Amino acid sequence: MRRLALSLSLVSLVAGAAVATAAVKPDAAIRYRQSAYTMIGWNFGPLAQMVKGEAPWDAAAFALRAERIAALAPQLPEGFPAGSDTGAKTEAKAEVWKNADDFKAKMDDFITQAKALAEVAKGGDEAKMKEQFKKTAGTCKSCHDGYRSKG
């Protein structure tokens, strides 16, 4: 039993900060959502490069990154719990929580379009992928316009 207790305390150490089932500290939520956006941006960047012709077209790489974005998108909403409007440095405007229904609708748009992008990318049709990429990027901008204060 002592060994189990020890191994579990190591687990806590390993698992680190955040706990989403219990009350979440605002700072942890802020770090979490920023991490999700960082990962989405990391995968979105190469897609933008391909769409703009700044990088060689690679349908398989495009599909993989689109799939990752589609899986990451639904993980964003839990990063905006009530009370996480202040704490660590955040670019999220107070409107996120004031206009919660509209924010949720815009977030859902992104989730939906990102999922569609991953689906379209499976087909490998370059023109359709580029078109759906732009639709998806539009949902990013649409949300950022009202809810992100870019420092």
Place this chain on the structure above:
Amino acid sequence: MRRLALSLSLVSLVAGAAVATAAVKPDAAIRYRQSAYTMIGWNFGPLAQMVKGEAPWDAAAFALRAERIAALAPQLPEGFPAGSDTGAKTEAKAEVWKNADDFKAKMDDFITQAKALAEVAKGGDEAKMKEQFKKTAGTCKSCHDGYRSKG
């Protein structure tokens, strides 16, 4: 065409910093890998709580978070490109690149065990899930011991 150019430049803005297909700046890679670890930790924390009995057992929530961890794990390796041993503040030791084969083996262990955890969790057997959770946590610790300098 002007409209397309404009919309694509917005895309670049939205996509933000990182570009993984072209040369990646060390700082971007460091931020990316830290984000991946933050997201993994965010999902790992509630599992640890359930395993320790600090949170109510919820097999569905466990399975969802295990699935997320399994999908995030294979996204870690690209966060350690050559040259990203220095730049933004990082806890990655120089040994990551010096002992690249061993680091890769340990990373692969984590990826494998995390995938197994997601698989086991689909079955919903609490004892098996707890057992596989501890195996997975062991692979975290095994890698952190040699390759992470905890500040």
